[in-house]
Amino acid sequence: MSGGAIAALIAAGAFVVLVLLLAVPLLKAGRTLDEATLAIRTTNDGVAPLLADAKQTVEAINVQLVQVEGIAQNVNSMTTNVAAMTSVVSSTLGSPMIKAAAFTYGVRKTVSDRRDAEAVRTARRKHRSDRRARG
Secondary structure, three states: OOHHHHHHHHHHHHHHHHHHHHHHHHHHHHHHHHHHHHHHHHHHHHHHHHHHHHHHHHHHHHHHHHHHHHHHHHHHHHHHHHHHHHHHHHHHHHHHHHHHHHHHHHHHHHHHHHHHHHHHHHHHHHHHHHHHHHO
C-alpha cells in the first residue's frame, strides 16, 4: 500500500466518523419534529370544541343583547311618556297651585302684620298711660 492509499483510507474513516457524529443530532431533531407535530395535532383537536363553545356563547349573548335592547327601548318610551305627563301636570296644576300658595302666603302675612300692629298699638297705649300716670 502506498502513502496515497493510506491517506485515502484515513480520509474515508474520518468522513465515516463525521457522518456518524452528524447523524446523532439529526436523529434528535427528527424526534423533536415528531413531538412538535404531535403537539400541534393535539392542540388542533382541542381547539375545535373550544371554538364551538365560544360560538354558542356568542350566539347566546347576542340573544340576550336583543332582549336588553327591547328593554332599553321600553324604558326610553316610558321616560318619554313620564316627561310628557309631568309637563301636562305641571302646566295644568302648576299655575293654580302657585296662585293658591301665593294667596295663602298673602293671607298669613296680612294676619301676622295686623297682630304685630295691634301689639305695637297696645304697647304704645300702655306706655302713654304709664307716662301720664307718672307725670
